[in-house]
Amino acid sequence: MRSTIRDVAREAKVSVATVSRVINRSGPVSPDTRERIEAVARRLRYVPNGAARSLTMRRTYMLGALLPELHGEFFSEVIRGIDQEAQRQGYHLLVSSSHSAEAEIARAVQVMRGRVDGLIVMSPRVPASALEAYLPDGVPVVLIASRVEGTRFASLCVDNFGGAYAMVSHLVEEGHRRIALIEGAAGNFDTTERERGYRAALQKHGIEPDAALQVPGDFTEFSGYEAVRRILEVRPAPTAIFAANDAMAIGALSALRDAGVRVPEQMAVAGFDDIPIARYLRPPLTSVNVSIHQLGARAVSHLLSVVEGASPSARHREVLPTRVVVRESTRAAG
Amino acid sequence: MRSTIRDVAREAKVSVATVSRVINRSGPVSPDTRERIEAVARRLRYVPNGAARSLTMRRTYMLGALLPELHGEFFSEVIRGIDQEAQRQGYHLLVSSSHSAEAEIARAVQVMRGRVDGLIVMSPRVPASALEAYLPDGVPVVLIASRVEGTRFASLCVDNFGGAYAMVSHLVEEGHRRIALIEGAAGNFDTTERERGYRAALQKHGIEPDAALQVPGDFTEFSGYEAVRRILEVRPAPTAIFAANDAMAIGALSALRDAGVRVPEQMAVAGFDDIPIARYLRPPLTSVNVSIHQLGARAVSHLLSVVEGASPSARHREVLPTRVVVRESTRAAG
């Protein structure tokens, strides 16, 4: 049986109040009794009961993280950033994944409510406005990579638009005029933003957009592979492919090799995310670098600033910068 | 302010006991009052306080997951398996990562204690025997991918030995006699098991092991890249490379291409894990398939069987099977 504060008090011949004081370093205790209590606590392997503590303190020291998915470079890096920052500030992580439908998110929020001091929600599909009804009022919430127009929530995201814009501009500067886009999952926040950037850059450079050059994808390697098959049939043929994420770019590279198309000589390829293996692909992949880790970490620091601070959360919006990393897959072979 | 069971009781003009009964579907309640209570609860957006509930029920419906790391194909897949199975059974996940040193694990276990009904610990570096003192007695624990010899803990792992053995055998059957091994991180459980399998297979086929062919690595792409540089200097030169995981195999492929060595004609390459992108590499990578997802999922089902069941956890040991997936990177080019 687990020992309680009472057991320690009894063994040390003091009151529970005193034990509590030494455990939490709250209030004064004579060195003598402190030592005695500490010894007993150690011997009994006493650890305060979290539930009881939460109950009285009205603080759980837990943060909830709701993600649509856990697998893959992107998500695992986000959650890693969240966990590290939370841990640094003495909080722990309650994670819940596989939520993309509205009802699922609602249910997950329910169970989190009361178990956490704050909530980080990533809902790339369902716009925040639709979530407003479900999200709790009492608990601070930060949304990441989600559509938040017209809502009261704080939010963070990466500069999808700017990143795509910069990447397409890079391709144009390399001499490309026919640039295909492999789109991300339909309805996804990142997808639409990256597409906006793509189109804006084309327009800026006076290039007429061609609907045939925009082919659907869903962020998986497989969809990138399939997309290339369609792209290779378009006439006049494009000379560059911009995949909305690196996983699809990997699939694209694979398909191009199978089709005997040389990269970058016959077709330039660029991705988005700059995942670690991007540089180990052959040819090394040009990509848009985004600090995914930071996305999670900053979400936590903002969240905790409102959890702990008195600041009533002035609608905070943050956009993380991106950076084009040029590697061989788009370099005009010199 | 969050509403409590009391608020609901007052508004519905019943006792808290009755409210509790309808919320938990415990005990009989007249349809009439049930309906009235449900209406009030909805209106007040009442959600039971988790902490209070845990306190009385001595159940948190949370599972703790302690991992050394969260990033990458492997870990993200493990935790995904854990989360899905936990969710399926009505439990939630408290995760904590970045723990590899003994002291860190000890601390993490401390805070988890009392907050979770069970613990899943992955400690590839620190053997379970060293953890025994820190791990709680009251809480059921399952270890995954860890050294558990001579301990009381339940454990799960993949068949590292068998997988490596089978892969090396495959290489031998393809005609290779000089097979290099890129090792995993030093001191790691998986590393040593996979090396054992490598050596056993060589011996079985009457091949003298050559220390020069075993080069160190640490499971990262970079270390795979570096390792190849050393391997290429060994004489007589090997004709195949077995990397202890896919990430290192990716680095190796990259280095071989840079060195102008053709795969598989001049050098066969094989990995371990069979991560999703393995098939999208060029050439597609031969690898040892392991169901990482299942590793997590099965850990949870066993854990919950002892959390819920009366079974006093007869020291449970489970080894998940592996399977060699042959792709072009080792196929003797016809």
Added chain:
DNA sequence: TTGTAGGCGTTATCAG
């Protein structure tokens, strides 16, 4: 079918 009351393990207030 419903209500009363005790207890879960802590913290915090208020006297000594």
Added chain:
DNA sequence: CTGATAACGCCTACAA
């Protein structure tokens, strides 16, 4: 410096 004791929100016998 230390000790009672009242919350915290909920569940669950036990009574009615």
